[in-house]
Amino acid sequence: MSSKYTVRWGILATGGIATTFTKDLLTNPAIRDVHDVQHVLAAAASSSSKSRAEAFIKDVSGPSTAKAYGSYHELVQDPDVDIIYVATPHSHHFQNTMLALEHGKNVLCEKAFTVNAEQAKKLVETARAKKLFLMEAVWTRCFPMSIKIREMVKEGVIGKVHRVTADLSFASAKDDGSLDFPDSHRMVNVDLAGGALLDLGIYSLTWVYQILYHCQEGKKERPKVQAAVQKYKTGADEMTSILLNWPGHQSQGIATTSLRVATTPDGEGSPAAGPAARIQGTKGEIQVFGPLYRPQQYRVIIVGGKKGQVEDVHCPIPTDKERPGNGSGGVGHGMFWEADEAARCLRDGKLESDILNWDESIVIMEAMDEVKKQGGLAYPELIETAVYDEKSPLNGGK
Numbered sequence: 001m002s003s004k005y006t007v008r009w010g011i012l013a014t015g016g017i018a019t020t021f022t023k024d025l026l027t028n029p030a031i032r033d034v035h036d037v038q039h040v041l042a043a044a045a046s047s048s049s050k051s052r053a054e055a056f057i058k059d060v061s062g063p064s065t066a067k068a069y070g071s072y073h074e075l076v077q078d079p080d081v082d083i084i085y086v087a088t089p090h091s092h093h094f095q096n097t098m099l100a101l102e103h104g105k106n107v108l109c110e111k112a113f114t115v116n117a118e119q120a121k122k123l124v125e126t127a128r129a130k131k132l133f134l135m136e137a138v139w140t141r142c143f144p145m146s147i148k149i150r151e152m153v154k155e156g157v158i159g160k161v162h163r164v165t166a167d168l169s170f171a172s173a174k175d176d177g178s179l180d181f182p183d184s185h186r187m188v189n190v191d192l193a194g195g196a197l198l199d200l201g202i203y204s205l206t207w208v209y210q211i212l213y214h215c216q217e218g219k220k221e222r223p224k225v226q227a228a229v230q231k232y233k234t235g236a237d238e239m240t241s242i243l244l245n246w247p248g249h250q251s252q253g254i255a256t257t258s259l260r261v262a263t264t265p266d267g268e269g270s271p272a273a274g275p276a277a278r279i280q281g282t283k284g285e286i287q288v289f290g291p292l293y294r295p296q297q298y299r300v301i302i303v304g305g306k307k308g309q310v311e312d313v314h315c316p317i318p319t320d321k322e323r324p325g326n327g328s329g330g331v332g333h334g335m336f337w338e339a340d341e342a343a344r345c346l347r348d349g350k351l352e353s354d355i356l357n358w359d360e361s362i363v364i365m366e367a368m369d370e371v372k373k374q375g376g377l378a379y380p381e382l383i384e385t386a387v388y389d390e391k392s393p394l395n396g397g398k
């Protein structure tokens with residue numbers, strides 16, 4: 001009999017990231033040297049139809065035992081599901097996660113966690129009251145590379161860290177001044193809580209917070225936030241820069257995001273454009289290369305060091321060559337690490353993860369609220385409300 005702890009997943013929504021996540025879930029954990037937990041695709045649900053959910057299961061090469069549902073309500077009532085992965089647009093996260101929690105399900109919810117901090121607090125209160133696991137799916141935090149960098153910072157390898165700069169930007173501007181996304185697309189549609197801040201800026205903030213907030217000892221200091229926001233014609237933000245000030249720690253963060261210029265104009269994997277994040281300490285610096293949601297290289301520079309004290313570390317994402325679907329390269333995007341973390345928390349009876357705990361998700365949502373306030377960003381009441389409605393149209397209306 002296997003001594004591995006098995007988690008049975010239910011996938012809520014069948015779009016792009018649901019597909020990528022589920023394919024990762026179905027890889028053999030051994031490819032990433034994980035031997036204590038494993039994952040099963042128990043069910044998937046589409047708000048549009050049962051046949052869409054069936055097509056999804058087929059597309060990810062899921063097991064024949066996986067159930068397909070034509071509504072989110074049916075999924076959250078399935079007794080064979082341990083945890084729900086919420087993969088809808090930002091606008092839907094609060095209502096969908098509440099729906100799952102209210103039906104006694106643990107939840108891993110895509111980023112950005114919610115549309116505002118009040119919603120995030122309500123989710124946390126509900127999970128706490130019902131003794132359920134809840135985590136915002138900021139997958140990058142679970143990368144072995146992120147864990148290693150946090151360890152190095154805590155160990156003082158680069159001395160006291162005073163500044164972190166982080167950028168995640170995509171060049172999607174067209175010659176006529178518009179962006180590459182149709183106005184209805186979730187990236188720019190305010191009805192879906194679109195905009196650079198919630199979609200990409202969350203990663204810039206992640207790199208700032210996982211160093212300057214997460215690595216603080218003792219009672220945590222929250223930063224003062226100042227923002228400059230430019231809006232797209234849809235009302236969503238297209239370019240946002242955030243200054244975060246921690247006077248008590250003599251540290252500052254600069255988090256930027258844009259839909260008009262790219263962090264890595266020469267392609268995802270290339271370090272030629274320079275680091276996407278710089279973690280600057282008194283004894284040295286750690287530089288992170290590649291898009292900040294999925295970086296695969298970092299550099300450690302020690303102040304006054306000889307040439308040999310500049311170390312480049314490559315962290316390729318392992319792939320499973322046995323899984324069908326992604327050509328000869330195999331399957332593996334890096335989302336399996338957050339699934340492993342959720343599984344270990346469930347196994348150990350933990351309601352929140354130490355990698356990204358409830359406090360930190362809320363504190364980051366509060367910073368984003370402040371940015372929204374300063375930039376005059378607002379979303380429709382239907383998606384800003386922190387009142388749960390099982391029959392909300394965001395839950396399928398039934």
Ligand SMILES: NC(=O)C1=CN([C@@H]2O[C@H](COP(=O)(O)OP(=O)(O)OC[C@H]3O[C@@H](n4cnc5c(N)ncnc54)[C@H](OP(=O)(O)O)[C@@H]3O)[C@@H](O)[C@H]2O)C=CC1
Pocket residue numbers: 012013014015016017018045046047048052087088089090092110111112137139186192198199293
């Ligand atoms: N971690 C990461 O790297 C990434 C995370 N994301 C996050 O994942 C979430 C989803 O993004 P993504 O998968 O790219 O989005 P998609 O548009 O590809 O998929 C979203 C899915 O949500 C469901 N949905 C329900 N209501 C709506 C609605 N009104 N409009 C659109 N979709 C709806 C649909 O599934 P159905 O019809 O089956 O119900 C749809 O397929 C976002 O929160 C985003 O920030 C996105 C990309 C990468």
Ligand SMILES: O=C1OC[C@@H](O)[C@H](O)[C@H]1O
Pocket residue numbers: 199200293
């Ligand atoms: O989380 C994300 O990371 C990758 C991006 O392409 C995507 O828009 C975003 O949602």
